[in-house]
Amino acid sequence: MSKPENLLPLEGEAYYFGKIFSEAQAEVHFKNLLEQVQWQYDEVMIYGKRIVTQRKTAWYGKEEYEYTYSKMTKKARLWIPELLPVKQKVEEVTGLTFNSCLLNLYRSGEEGMSWHSDAEAELGKHPAIASVSLGVQRKFVLKHKASAEKIELQLEPGSLLLMAGETQQHWQHSLPKTKKVKEPRINLTFRNIKKWKTR
Ligand SMILES: O=C(O)CCC(=O)C(=O)O
Ligand SMILES: [Fe+2]
Numbered sequence: 001m002s003k004p005e006n007l008l009p010l011e012g013e014a015y016y017f018g019k020i021f022s023e024a025q026a027e028v029h030f031k032n033l034l035e036q037v038q039w040q041y042d043e044v045m046i047y048g049k050r051i052v053t054q055r056k057t058a059w060y061g062k063e064e065y066e067y068t069y070s071k072m073t074k075k076a077r078l079w080i081p082e083l084l085p086v087k088q089k090v091e092e093v094t095g096l097t098f099n100s101c102l103l104n105l106y107r108s109g110e111e112g113m114s115w116h117s118d119a120e121a122e123l124g125k126h127p128a129i130a131s132v133s134l135g136v137q138r139k140f141v142l143k144h145k146a147s148a149e150k151i152e153l154q155l156e157p158g159s160l161l162l163m164a165g166e167t168q169q170h171w172q173h174s175l176p177k178t179k180k181v182k183e184p185r186i187n188l189t190f191r192n193i194k195k196w197k198t199r
Helices: 023-036 084-094
Strands: 013-019 040-046 049-061 066-069 072-075 100-106 113-116 129-135 138-144 150-155 159-164 171-175 185-191
Antiparallel strands (some): 013 159, 100 185
């Protein structure tokens, strides 16, 4: 598969590969991950308060990495067999390798993710983040920090979006909530933990 064009008009790179899994494969991965992933409510610190998010998340990796975001430190679980074929396909298509994966489960359009950048120190300076979508199609928006220019795309089931280069420095992204969507979606973001410490 050749690399799609860069969707970002300035500073950064985002490539939408479209569907990398057939409908049947995407359904199997969705079902397996829904059942086998250790889904947990996410805890974040907002204005010094501990908040439990609506959506569920999980974090897996090659080692038991510790990862801090929103001031909360999480420890990765080791890869499970259900994740490996998805990781392998993503690595094949992108030509990159990934040592960890953050998963999100949105049970309906009532759940989303607000504006943020994935610019944690653990990911290094110009992180490549490969995002796989399973389940219902959802809108995804990138917003340029300086100009507020927005790029919207529809993340189809079985699709892959790759963010790379300076994207996390110069752009934020979000998954807007919507009352129109009633079905669940699973998102997998493959990442590379570059530096980490054990306690
Ligand atoms: O669900 C999505 O497509 C976005 C997930 C995301 O931005 C993240 O996990 O950092
Ligand atoms: Fe993100």
